[in-house]
Amino acid sequence: MSMQEQYHITEEPFYQPTGNEVTLYEAAYQQRLPVMLKGPTGCGKTRFVEYMAWKLQKPLISVACNEDMTASDLVGRFLLEKDGTRWQDGPLTVSSRIGAICYLDEVVEARQDTTVVIHPLTDHRRVLPLDKKGELVHAHPDFQLVISYNPGYQSLMKDLKQSTKQRFTALDFEYPDENTETSIVSKESGLDVEQSKKLVQIGHRARNLKGHGLDEGISTRLLVYAANLIQAGIEPIEASKMAMVRPVTDDPDIRATLNNAVEMIFG
Ligand SMILES: Nc1ncnc2c1ncn2[C@@H]1O[C@H](COP(=O)(O)OP(=O)(O)O)[C@@H](O)[C@H]1O
Ligand SMILES: [Mg+2]
Secondary structure, eight states, X not given: OOHHHHTOOOSOOOOOOOSSHHHHHHHHHHTTOOEEEEOOTTSSHHHHHHHHHXXXXXXXXXXXXXXXXXXXHHHEEEEEETXXXXXXXXHHHHHHHHTOXXXXXXXXXXXXXXXXXXHHHHSTTOEEEETTTTEEEEOOTTOEEEEEEOGGGOOSSSOXXXXXXXXXXXXEXXXXXXXXXXXXXXXXXXXXXXXXXXXXXXXXXXXXXXXXXXXXXOOHHHHHHHHHHHHXXXXXXXXXXXXXXXXXXXXXXXXXXXXXXXXXXXX
């Protein structure tokens, strides 16, 4: 299997658009503009980029960023072997060479000295210098850089520099409206629409607690988990507590409020 094939998405991922994001992304891709997907956790950012890679028939290479990550984890490094050293390309370098969409998930988690390695790929030069190896990689014409960013998490200590932000176009993602989210939960899990709607109603009520004790709303991902548990034979109230209450808070008052909502809607 070639590198390109290995990273191709062969089956259409289920993605329910919530606005004109597909059209906007296609235009950005056509012009090879870097894109930032902004929004809370579990609202469909990763699914969207998988869907777009499938639709555009381009390989997708995803990297989950974290604070221990160094520039070498993105770009590559020399490996020691019995008879000398061997250079191994990192995921950003592989993407640049084969013309993949490179998705850096939660890029803000990475340290700023790691993040700057993407800069020369985002301007008209579209190059990636491999300083240690002494090579300048010219990005393949199909290469595109996509990052995700959760505005809710940002603090002064941890934010993208303006010089990074201003290299990207951006799309806002939000949790979908009730009808759209019901259809997502039902299609993802196979749970009937009526029960899916109830899960979504709990989710929407909980989102009103954001800023009043909850840092983030209950994500679409968690609603799908609850639906999966119901499909596996768990009572809806128990499933909702397991997937939608316990993961999001340890505060006894907030848990009581959420449990009440669950019992009222499924009671
Ligand atoms: N618009 C959508 N279409 C289809 N599934 C969605 C959508 N939004 C959320 N989901 C569901 O929610 C889950 C989490 O979405 P994901 O893309 O992983 O979130 P994020 O990357 O924003 O944290 C997905 O696995 C999918 O089940
Ligand atoms: Mg994600």
